[in-house]
Amino acid sequence: MINICNVKVTSIEKSHNVYAIYLSKDPGYLNCTKTECKKHNKDGKCEVKTCTGSLQFHVINIRTDIEFVFFGGGFETPCIFSRTKPINFDNPNKPLYGHLSSIDSTGTSMRLTWVSGDTKPQKVEYTDGKSQLSEVSTFSQHNMCSSSLLPSPAKDFGWHDPGFIHSALLTELRPSTNFSYRYGSDSVGWSSEIQFKTPPAGGSEELKFLAYGDMGKAPRDESAEHYIQPGSLSVIKAMAEEVKSGNVDSIFHIGDISYATGFLVEWDFFLNLIHPLASRVSYMTAIGNHERDYVHTGSVYITPDSGGECGVPYETYFPMPTPAKDKPWYSIEQASVHFTVISTEHDWSKDSEQAR
Structure with missing residues (x-):
């Protein structure tokens, strides 16, 4: 579900030092077409005009209050004209963004991971009255x-x-089979019931999977972010159609996952973006430079590419069947395919632990 927040903007037309690049498709609110004179001089000419406009923002539940700020002067010399009162979410503890992953090659167990503002354990309820x-x-x-x-x-x-x-682990499943689940608790609420399909067991014949990397995310409104991948929206739409039609057994997202790169709230937006896919089939991942690399942290490449994340958010949001923390490599079989997932951000030389 896409949540839309409407914001009405009223501004006084005065001269401000605003540094901007004018685009051919400026949003309507910049044109200031609806004006009203608030003050006339002695000659009857208007001295002060106000203009109004409106914007729509796509908002998701990030568990904290949000504000909308109207400002000029650019980012280097910002001047705040107006701001909204803090807007809070009805249920900041709501369980959100559930996504599945495989834990082994049998197809009989799946891991479900989700986010909530509540520290108390919740549970997943699934087919035949099971719960964990x-x-x-x-x-x-x-x-x-x-x-x-x-x-x-x-x-x-x-x-x-x-x-x-x-x-939480969903156990006692059958490979290549459809099941349903929901997650949450009576105190914080429950997700909707979701249908999912387990991947085929290793050694069986056919596997239909999607593999890609560097997808990232993009806003569903006209917002600007520090790192935008516009193509991610069309990629998600195309993959969601494939998953819905039953043509996908599993997904492998190989490196450069969200491109949050130190702006942590963008992980929430990414998890929201992939939810229609990752909640229905196994969503397996590999770490990339934009999740792990940072100076003096043990990464192979000494770059600031993770923005200081150092792999911590990635490994927390996407627990894979790896040997240990900060050892994000693993192998798994699905049907006739053996997947070996490595980390090029860690030592992968001939005598390294990863190579062995």
Whole structure:
């Protein structure tokens, strides 16, 4: 479900130092076509005009209050004209963004991971009256990496509280079979009931899977972000149609997952984006430079590409069948395909632990 927030903007027409690049398709509110004179001089000429416009924003539940701020002067010399009162969500503890992953090659167990503002364990209920309690984890600003040499948005201005990440195992399943589930609790609410399909067991014949990397995300409104991949919306739409038609057994997203790169709230937007896919089939991932790399953290490449995340949000949101924390490599079989997932951000030389 797409949530739309309408914001009405009223501004006084005066001269401000605003640095901008004019585009051919400026939003209507910039044209200031609806004006009203608020003050006339002694000659009857208008001295002060006001103009009004409206904007629509796509908002999702990020568990914290939000505000809309109308300003001029650009980002270097901003001047706030007006701001809304804080807007809060009805249920910041609501269980959201559930996504599935495989834990082995049997197709008889799946892991479900979701986000909530509530630290208490919740549960997943699935076919034939089965249920499992969730394990709860999170990460803090202290877990982000920083350096005196480089900026670290994740530890500074890009930090956003991730809430609590819940994870539970669905067991006693059958491979290549459709099931249903819901997750949450009576106290914080429940997700809708979702249909999903287990992947085929290793050694069986046919597998239909999608594989891609570097997808990222894009806003569903006219907002600007520090890292936008416009094609992600059409990619998601095309894949959702394939999943809905039953043509997909599993998905492999190989590196550069959300491109949050230290702006933590963007993980919520990414999880919301992939939910129509990842809640219905196994969504397997591999770590990339934009999730892991940062100076003095043990990554192979000494770059600031993760924005100070150092792999922590990625591994918390996407628990894969890896040997240990910060060892994000694994292998798994589905049908006749053997997948070996490596991390090029960790030592993969001949004598490394990963190569062995």
